[in-house]
Amino acid sequence: MSDSLKRTPLYEIHQRYGGKMIDFGGWELPVQYASIIQEHHMVREKAGIFDVSHMGEIEVTGEKAEGFVRYLMTNDVTRLKDKQVQYTLMCYPDGGVVDDLLVYRFSQQHYLLVVNASNTEKDYQWILSHAPEGIQVANVSDQYAQIAVQGPKAQEILQKISDTDLSQIRFFWFEPQVKLAGIQCMVSRTGYTGEDGFEIYLPAAEAAELWERIMEAGGEDIGPAGLGARDTLRFEAKLPLYGQELGPDITPLEAVLGHFVKLDSGDFIGRDALLKQRDEGIKRSLAEFEMIGRGIPRSHYEVYKNGEKIGYVTSGAYAPTLGKPMGLALIESRWSEPGEDIDIMIRSKLIPARVTRGAFYKRPQK
Amino acid sequence: MKVPTDLLYTNEHEWIKIEGDRAILGITDFAQEHLGDIVFVELPELDAQVASGEGVAVIESVKAVASVYTPVSGTVVEINDALEDNPELLNQEPYDNFIAIIEMDDPSEVEDLMSPEEYEQFCREQEKELGGR
Numbered sequence: 001m002s003d004s005l006k007r008t009p010l011y012e013i014h015q016r017y018g019g020k021m022i023d024f025g026g027w028e029l030p031v032q033y034a035s036i037i038q039e040h041h042m043v044r045e046k047a048g049i050f051d052v053s054h055m056g057e058i059e060v061t062g063e064k065a066e067g068f069v070r071y072l073m074t075n076d077v078t079r080l081k082d083k084q085v086q087y088t089l090m091c092y093p094d095g096g097v098v099d100d101l102l103v104y105r106f107s108q109q110h111y112l113l114v115v116n117a118s119n120t121e122k123d124y125q126w127i128l129s130h131a132p133e134g135i136q137v138a139n140v141s142d143q144y145a146q147i148a149v150q151g152p153k154a155q156e157i158l159q160k161i162s163d164t165d166l167s168q169i170r171f172f173w174f175e176p177q178v179k180l181a182g183i184q185c186m187v188s189r190t191g192y193t194g195e196d197g198f199e200i201y202l203p204a205a206e207a208a209e210l211w212e213r214i215m216e217a218g219g220e221d222i223g224p225a226g227l228g229a230r231d232t233l234r235f236e237a238k239l240p241l242y243g244q245e246l247g248p249d250i251t252p253l254e255a256v257l258g259h260f261v262k263l264d265s266g267d268f269i270g271r272d273a274l275l276k277q278r279d280e281g282i283k284r285s286l287a288e289f290e291m292i293g294r295g296i297p298r299s300h301y302e303v304y305k306n307g308e309k310i311g312y313v314t315s316g317a318y319a320p321t322l323g324k325p326m327g328l329a330l331i332e333s334r335w336s337e338p339g340e341d342i343d344i345m346i347r348s349k350l351i352p353a354r355v356t357r358g359a360f361y362k363r364p365q366k
Numbered sequence: 367m368k369v370p371t372d373l374l375y376t377n378e379h380e381w382i383k384i385e386g387d388r389a390i391l392g393i394t395d396f397a398q399e400h401l402g403d404i405v406f407v408e409l410p411e412l413d414a415q416v417a418s419g420e421g422v423a424v425i426e427s428v429k430a431v432a433s434v435y436t437p438v439s440g441t442v443v444e445i446n447d448a449l450e451d452n453p454e455l456l457n458q459e460p461y462d463n464f465i466a467i468i469e470m471d472d473p474s475e476v477e478d479l480m481s482p483e484e485y486e487q488f489c490r491e492q493e494k495e496l497g498g499r
């Protein structure tokens with residue numbers, strides 16, 4: 001490993017738990033401990049604990065913070081109440097995506113933006129470059145460690161080490177002051193796995209202690225999970241990944257994330273381009289597909305229809321819970337309706353596949 | 367890491383068992399360990415003519431795609447199609463689950479393969495290059 005890789009406050013923990021470390025966008029993080037598939041199933045069936053301290057945190061404060069954040073984002077943050085979280089995207093003027101992120105509202109004058117690790121500096125500069133007088137923008141990423149506890153048993157496990165009634169934190173809400181094992185944390189009911197669960201923000205110095213206390217509280221019901229499982233879990237739940245489903249050359253409308261783009265409630269960067277795209281018709285769209293022939297689709301594989309190239313695979317994998325290979329592809333919109341037969345080019349051969357809808361994982365409702 | 371003493375090895379982490387003019391081909395414990403959970407195996411066609419150094423099978427784990435190369439030329443006379451439905455067998459018992467059996471055109475090709483001792487040394491060096499993990 002290169003010496004220049006950044007380490008999270010949980011580096012020693014990963015060593016102790018046998019994490020297989022990789023370079024992930026400049027961070028030295030575990031791709032797996034024992035097995036990606038076992039870790040995946042553990043999260044779906046019980047609970048997993050992830051180090052996501054590499055995620056970036058950017059604080060925006062100021063009297064007119066709400067209006068400023070609204071102007072940066074495709075989603076409408078003015079709909080948020082205090083202690084509520086929103087998934088949103090930030091766009092360039094041409095509608096391409098700067099990043100996808102979570103917005104935490106402490107108050108109308110104080111927001112925390114949680115961004116993709118590898119985009120942190122880019123996002124910070126982008127936000128800073130648009131900030132008017134009276135708005136403070138701070139990259140506070142180094143102050144926070146972040147631990148995600150995900151899975152159907154997440155709440156039960158964390159409740160053992162907290163006096164706060166965690167059931168009161170609803171999906172996409174947060175509590176800024178929660179004591180877990182006596183440690184002051186911010187806790188949101190959010191995640192990137194398709195399961196119920198929490199994301200915990202805390203001072204870097206206390207991260208290792210909290211990790212161990214969560215592991216003790218969880219016993220047999222929890223296991224450490226690495227970036228490999230994080231990717232199969234998010235993919236299987238059809239959650240987009242920046243750099244694959246999203247990027248500067250892909251708009252949120254093409255990525256079929258229109259639900260998070262509020263074109264009719266105030267101006268924001270990229271709005272004109274997205275309005276134009278909506279009115280003129282969206283020429284390519286993200287489509288789900290499943291394989292008919294044998295093979296595993298992977299990112300960047302080409303997609304064909306009647307022998308003509310119509311797009312490419314953004315993410316593809318063997319989906320462990322569904323028990324079969326699945327894919328997401330950015331293809332010409334006219335071929336993106338469910339039932340359409342397409343072909344995936346795998347090792348110079350066209351392998352039949354079919355566009356689907358709703359075939360990805362959804363967690364069973366309680 | 368297991369390295370059975372009755373097999374020969376390649377620097378691409380395949381094992382070969384010689385039975386007369388037939389070479390039984392599989393992947394090593396080192397290979398499966400480094401690939402991680404194997405989720406897909408693409409086997410060669412029966413009766414295919416293969417040349418030494420040619421990719422004859424593809425193994426995919428959750429994160430990686432890897433080719434299996436034959437170190438010998440000849441004809442594919444048997445394939446282990448149980449791997450198509452149960453690719454994880456290669457993780458569980460890499461030496462009990464062959465990939466293909468090749469009837470060799472030129473049995474002298476096996477002279478270039480590594481002995482178990484040489485292969486163990488080779489793996490140790492690779493581990494060092496990979497940062498001791």
